[in-house]
Amino acid sequence: MRSLLPSVLCLALALSGCASPPAGPFHGTDLSGVSYGRSLDLQDTDGHPRGLGDFRGDYVLLSFGYTHCPEVCPTSLLKATQVRRALGEDGDRLRIVFVTVDPERDTGPVLEEYVRAFGDGIVALRGDAMQTRLAAQTFRVTYRQVPTRSSYAMDHTMVNYVIGPDGRLQLAFQYDQPVTQMVDDLRVLMTRERGTD
Template identity: 50%
Template sequence: MWSATSATLLLAGCDSRESGGSTASFKSLDITGADYGRHLDLPDFNGRERHLGDFAGKLVVVFFGYTQCPDVCPTTLAALRETQQLLGADGDRLVGVFVTVDPQRDTAALLKDYVGSFNPDWVALRGSPDQIAAAAREFKVFYRKVPGPTETSYTMDHTAASYVIDTRGRIRLYVRHNTPPQELAADLRVLLAQGG
């Protein structure tokens, strides 16, 4: 199903190439030069304010989700873990950054355990509802609460894609949900070879 966000992402990818962006061939959508995803300023599960600049020299895969997500979030994080393993020695140059869209239920302790179950070196971010909304706007991420039978049994609809930030802090790739780890690993190798 196409949305305005999908169309915007496709256009952003086209515009970036026309304006001197990347000429590499990626399996994921190349959004090099996009005017979003440039900032991410949220506290981690230890309460420390984190920024994209903290990860200079590493490839960063940013994903917005929530711990009670029944399928998209755990499969995305499991695929990212497999991608990291496929990178071999370069795997330590990749960091996953999980941003909760459900700060009401996703406590710092819960986020630490959840993300840590995939990789204890990855980072989980949370903040106030306003801070999360600002981060989501910066990455053009959609999310909304879907009421359940009780006040605490709601679910969250959210963008199911990930974003790759290169080693210089530039947004480069829009990774669709269910991208095979082998394909993402190949894309990440290209970025590393480019020095980005």
């Protein structure tokens, strides 16, 4: 199966500005003020329409992937649950959202069973082919089908986005970002928010 590293590395370099250390208080890439990533028009595993407005008032840790992903996607979801747990009481305000780029195989029941394996409260979203493409484009995520001997894999970019309570992008974490750094950054965001209340 073709490696996902080319896409992952391209996105990592694009977000990190030639891999230089991020300036400011964040370990991740500061996306505050960007004009993209402001809408999402998909369905949950029960077929109900879902959008970013459903998560207003909470922080969202959003990633794109697929259930047949061999390593990167499950690792990302596992880390997301670790981040939420490490935040303690503040973890109640972090919603984990997983969007499939493989709606052909990732039906509602398949997605529900997949995310449930990583813990409670993970929201899995899917759409038809056009909705999936529009959602990915909105968040500057690319993906494509790669044939394998028995079926196909999905070559896709992997990034964890943090969306703030106002529904706007705040941060991007690279796929290999340590959990401790992600927790630190979220605490900075939450502390800032409390300071403006």
